[in-house]
Amino acid sequence: MRILLGITGGIAAYKAAGLLRAMSELGHEVTALPTQNALRFIGEATLEALSGKNIDSDLYGDVASVRHVQLGQEADLIVIAPATAAFLGRYAAGIADDLLLNALLASTAEVVVVPAMHTEMWQNQATMENVETLRSRGIRVMEPASGRLTGDDTGPGRLPEVEDIIEFLFASSPLTGKTVTVTAGGTRERIDDVRFIGNRSSGKTGIALALAARDLGAKVRLIACNLAQTPKGMDVTHVESVADLSAALQEPSDVLVMAAAVSDFQVTNPRKGKLSRSTVPELKLSSTPDLLAAYTKQFPESFAVGFALVDQEEDVINASRSKLETKGAKIVIGNSISSLEGSDTVVQYVEADTEAEISGTKDEVAREIMSRVAAQLS
Numbered sequence: 001m002r003i004l005l006g007i008t009g010g011i012a013a014y015k016a017a018g019l020l021r022a023m024s025e026l027g028h029e030v031t032a033l034p035t036q037n038a039l040r041f042i043g044e045a046t047l048e049a050l051s052g053k054n055i056d057s058d059l060y061g062d063v064a065s066v067r068h069v070q071l072g073q074e075a076d077l078i079v080i081a082p083a084t085a086a087f088l089g090r091y092a093a094g095i096a097d098d099l100l101l102n103a104l105l106a107s108t109a110e111v112v113v114v115p116a117m118h119t120e121m122w123q124n125q126a127t128m129e130n131v132e133t134l135r136s137r138g139i140r141v142m143e144p145a146s147g148r149l150t151g152d153d154t155g156p157g158r159l160p161e162v163e164d165i166i167e168f169l170f171a172s173s174p175l176t177g178k179t180v181t182v183t184a185g186g187t188r189e190r191i192d193d194v195r196f197i198g199n200r201s202s203g204k205t206g207i208a209l210a211l212a213a214r215d216l217g218a219k220v221r222l223i224a225c226n227l228a229q230t231p232k233g234m235d236v237t238h239v240e241s242v243a244d245l246s247a248a249l250q251e252p253s254d255v256l257v258m259a260a261a262v263s264d265f266q267v268t269n270p271r272k273g274k275l276s277r278s279t280v281p282e283l284k285l286s287s288t289p290d291l292l293a294a295y296t297k298q299f300p301e302s303f304a305v306g307f308a309l310v311d312q313e314e315d316v317i318n319a320s321r322s323k324l325e326t327k328g329a330k331i332v333i334g335n336s337i338s339s340l341e342g343s344d345t346v347v348q349y350v351e352a353d354t355e356a357e358i359s360g361t362k363d364e365v366a367r368e369i370m371s372r373v374a375a376q377l378s
């Protein structure tokens with residue numbers, strides 16, 4: 001594999017030498033691309049000797065060969081280790097002001113970012129939001145290790161050990177070889193050609209689950225219900241209504257994660273064109289089919305994960321358990337309507353003989369759910 005190893009200017013940049021060597025020893029062709037600030041922490045000579053290639057991190061170094069495009073397009077995988085807080089901010093904002101960021105923006109390769117910084121910098125809201133933005137775009141961000149930092153203090157922010165980074169990059173993951181279908185977003189039922197009955201689902205949880213499944217090695221199919229933005233690294237099918245979603249669910253998958261908010265009602269008499277203010281329509285509604293129950297009946301071998309969104313007054317666990325028993329799902333994730341928007345959530349994880357509360361950002365909760373699914377499958 002051709003790997004572009006971006007190295008940014010943090011104290012851990014010297015450890016990139018070990019990573020470069022480990023990747024080369026695995027047979028990968030590695031091109032090291034330090035930022036100008038990284039070269040304050042690690043010598044050009046070290047990287048040249050270990051990669052067997054000249055180091056030139058000047059964007060305008062060899063203009064004739066347009067190196068940023070060449071570097072971006074040649075790479076099968078781009079790894080940034082260590083990634084500084086400054087780099088995360090520039091990358092999340094799309095600021096292409098050096099050779100590395102230009103190469104990244106010119107590339108369609110898979111990108112893995114390995115941040116390393118002081119704990120307070122890592123936990124700073126700006127950094128957290130930048131990481132979340134990158135993850136939502138399909139970039140794999142490895143959690144830093146906890147341990148001794150630059151000074152006497154300790155905490156999360158340390159660059160993980162080289163063997164852990166290698167494992168994160170290449171090891172066969174728990175869902176390798178599995179297909180995971182994730183539905184995300186909210187369906188729309190047409191009233192006329194302009195209006196619809198929809199819901200407030202943002203699709204964040206579904207996307208986070210799809211990314212978590214992808215990061216665990218699964219081949220992911222995302223069925224996106226009315227989502228404008230979808231991540232890289234997975235097959236995406238865009239759908240609008242319950243009927244479209246039902247049609248898209250006619251293929252079996254090892255795992256189905258039914259995170260989309262599916263309308264319980266459909267308009268039986270949708271109008272053509274645009275209704276005018278003077279013709280207030282009398283809408284006839286009928287129930288939509290139960291897609292989760294239909295799927296588990298059609299594909300009983302599939303491991304189905306359902307979601308139960310309940311009213312604040314209702315008991316989430318009871319509602320989830322009754323859904324588990326009636327829909328053929330192996331796991332039901334229950335949550336209350338108060339978690340509909342926003343990036344943090346609290347859910348009740350319910351399976352035949354286990355119940356657990358999982359809370360955190362939607363990304364964290366999604367990773368925990370998918371790890372539990374992977375554990376069940378193994």
Ligand SMILES: Cc1cc2nc3c(=O)[nH]c(=O)nc-3n(C[C@H](O)[C@H](O)[C@H](O)COP(=O)(O)O)c2cc1C
Nearest residue numbers: 008009010011012035037038084085086087116117
């Ligand atoms: C001694 C020293 C150590 C630093 N270590 C880190 C670090 O570990 N992580 C980080 O995010 N920034 C660190 N910085 C700050 C970065 O060097 C600074 O944000 C720089 O602009 C990063 O540039 P780059 O991302 O273009 O390579 C450090 C700065 C100094 C002076």
